[in-house]
Amino acid sequence: EVQLVESGGGLVKPGGSLxxxxxxSGFTFNSYTMNWVRQPPGKGLEWVSxxxxxxxxxxxxxxxxxxxxxxxxxxxNSLFLLMNNLTAEDTAVYFCARDSxxxxxxxxxxxxxxxxVTVSS
Amino acid sequence: IQLTQSPFSLSASVGxxxxxxxxxxxxxxxxxxxxxxKPGKAPNLLIYSASTLQSGVPSRFSGSGSGTDFTLTISNxxxxxxxxxxxxxxxxxxxxxxxxTKVDIK
Numbered sequence: 001e002v003q004l005v006e007s008g009g010g011l012v013k014p015g016g017s018l019x020x021x022x023x024x025s026g027f028t029f030n031s032y033t034m035n036w037v038r039q040p041p042g043k044g045l046e047w048v049s050x051x052x053x054x055x056x057x058x059x060x061x062x063x064x065x066x067x068x069x070x071x072x073x074x075x076x077n078s079l080f081l082l083m084n085n086l087t088a089e090d091t092a093v094y095f096c097a098r099d100s101x102x103x104x105x106x107x108x109x110x111x112x113x114x115x116x117v118t119v120s121s
Numbered sequence: 122i123q124l125t126q127s128p129f130s131l132s133a134s135v136g137x138x139x140x141x142x143x144x145x146x147x148x149x150x151x152x153x154x155x156x157x158x159k160p161g162k163a164p165n166l167l168i169y170s171a172s173t174l175q176s177g178v179p180s181r182f183s184g185s186g187s188g189t190d191f192t193l194t195i196s197n198x199x200x201x202x203x204x205x206x207x208x209x210x211x212x213x214x215x216x217x218x219x220x221x222t223k224v225d226i227k
Contacts, residue, residue: 047216059214107154111163
């Protein structure tokens with residue numbers, strides 16, 4: 001059974017940093033591009049970042065470029081998002097999601113339950 | 122590439138046929154996915170490549186379109202279908218989601 005479990009969310013002050021993690025199981029992690037998607041409270045979904053299966057290719061939304069870093073540890077089946085210089089606009093539930101078995105144009109077929117990041121003084 | 126959805130919300134009854142539209146600001150071939158999200162839950166992939174039903178998704182869900190205009194249709198709306206629906210393009214990075222369409226009970 002495919003499982004994605006996020007952790008590391010919490011309360012952080014503006015300008016601070018936080019790293020959220022996603023533990024994957026039930027599939028061959030190193031064969032899939034992985035993604036982060038966020039959702040501010042009561043609002044819609046926003047794609048944040050993607051990382052290729054090997055970790056060689058990284059992609060970021062303009063809203064986080066230069067502040068967020070995505071990485072993965074294929075030996076530990078783990079995905080990470082390091083968030084720096086956080087602002088209130090980064091407050092959201094952060095979901096990790098797997099690329100579909102249908103390929104890179106197939107959407108995201110498995111999602112974690114999300115971890116809440118709150119940026120507030 | 123930006124996505125717009127219409128309507129923003131709609132009220133429907135069990136058994137109704139519902140259509141949601143997603144429009145892309147430029148052509149994206151058929152690189153479009155649809156998701157369903159219920160409150161407090163992660164999104165669930167319904168359709169990819171504009172019209173391919175994800176495994177395990179009921180056949181009352183269907184998608185169509187290519188280029189810039191796409192539709193999600195739910196025929197014979199069921200109680201468990203009341204949710205918010207999002208489209209997402211996967212044509213090129215940065216990916217984007219539409220703003221969502223909330224389907225609630227009339």
